Amino acid sequence: MQTVNNSNTSSVSPQPSAFSPVINRDPYLVIENVSKVYPSAQGPCTVLDGVNLTVYEGEFICLIGHSGCGKSTLLNMVSGFNKPTHGEVRLQTATIREPGPDRMMVFQNYCLLPWMTAFDNVYLAVDSVFPDKPHKEKVAIVKEHLAMVGLTEAADKKPTQLSGGMKQRVAIARALSIRPKVLILDEPFGALDAITKEELQEELLTIWREHRVTVLMITHDIDEALFLADRLVMMTNGPKAKIGEILNIPFSRPRNRAQIMENPEYYNLRNYALDFLYNRFAHDDE
Numbered sequence: 001m002q003t004v005n006n007s008n009t010s011s012v013s014p015q016p017s018a019f020s021p022v023i024n025r026d027p028y029l030v031i032e033n034v035s036k037v038y039p040s041a042q043g044p045c046t047v048l049d050g051v052n053l054t055v056y057e058g059e060f061i062c063l064i065g066h067s068g069c070g071k072s073t074l075l076n077m078v079s080g081f082n083k084p085t086h087g088e089v090r091l092q093t094a095t096i097r098e099p100g101p102d103r104m105m106v107f108q109n110y111c112l113l114p115w116m117t118a119f120d121n122v123y124l125a126v127d128s129v130f131p132d133k134p135h136k137e138k139v140a141i142v143k144e145h146l147a148m149v150g151l152t153e154a155a156d157k158k159p160t161q162l163s164g165g166m167k168q169r170v171a172i173a174r175a176l177s178i179r180p181k182v183l184i185l186d187e188p189f190g191a192l193d194a195i196t197k198e199e200l201q202e203e204l205l206t207i208w209r210e211h212r213v214t215v216l217m218i219t220h221d222i223d224e225a226l227f228l229a230d231r232l233v234m235m236t237n238g239p240k241a242k243i244g245e246i247l248n249i250p251f252s253r254p255r256n257r258a259q260i261m262e263n264p265e266y267y268n269l270r271n272y273a274l275d276f277l278y279n280r281f282a283h284d285d286e
């Protein structure tokens with residue numbers, strides 16, 4: 001089993017896994033020496049302390065860690081909705097200072113506009129990023145992306161008429177319709193039942209392969225991370241959370257869930273991650 005201990009902040013650039021379908025080996029997204037201090041009633045609270053991570057183009061990265069350790073804070077600094085107190089985040093060498101259409105987020109609670117149909121929710125995003133494209137072309141982009149997530153028939157339905165899985169499909173179609181470089185997913189399948197979750201994991205892998213998008217995804221589910229990721233980034237507990245270790249996930253692609261679960265390495269990795277979370281960095285509440 002290949003792990004990278006990142007607790008030494010000088011190890012900025014662990015190489016991508018040999019099994020990872022990365023597009024090239026130049027650093028693509030770089031989180032460099034990032035710390036975040038929030039004000040609190042008890043004084044300044046350092047949530048993240050010296051986080052370093054280099055992501056390569058086309059990688060699928062999962063991030064795991066106990067509740068409150070700062071996973072969303074970290075990914076919000078990639079999206080540009082939050083800023084590091086120290087350090088910086090760069091995409092293709094440009095420092096990230098604000099949100100932009102090259103980095104799209106998908107959240108657990110879908111964030112769809114309830115008064116609009118699935119079609120209009122996606123169209124709104126396409127129209128705001130490509131205002132100068134002809135209407136016909138924008139409609140074609142929306143249709144292509146709704147078809148990609150199997151929602152052609154549901155295009156005219158509003159969010160209240162869609163299941164949780166369908167709403168998350170719309171959110172994914174919306175995020176990808178504007179062709180981001182990085183797709184950031186914050187526990188996207190956390191509210192879904194087990195069967196829908198597995199279906200969406202498979203669909204996400206297909207879309208990721210076809211779009212060649214770089215993915216950063218927060219999850220609390222180790223099995224989900226082992227099925228999806230090239231690398232699993234495991235965070236230590238906050239305050240002053242860091243990246244504790246990074247696991248390279250060596251399963252070849254395209255992945256087959258049944259085959260992976262027959263592989264003894266799956267259980268080695270699973271036990272290693274469980275030990276990290278529940279013994280070495282056990283949460284006080286658990």
Ligand SMILES: Nc1ncnc2c1ncn2[C@@H]1O[C@H](COP(=O)(O)OP(=O)(O)OP(=O)(O)O)[C@@H](O)[C@H]1O
Nearest residue numbers: 038039047065066067068069070071072073074238
């Ligand atoms: N805007 C803010 N101001 C002050 N404190 C904040 C702010 N945002 C987050 N925090 C605190 O920072 C810590 C990390 O929060 P964050 O949401 O990043 O953790 P997380 O690992 O994503 O948690 P979860 O898994 O529960 O979503 C928490 O203690 C939280 O209360």
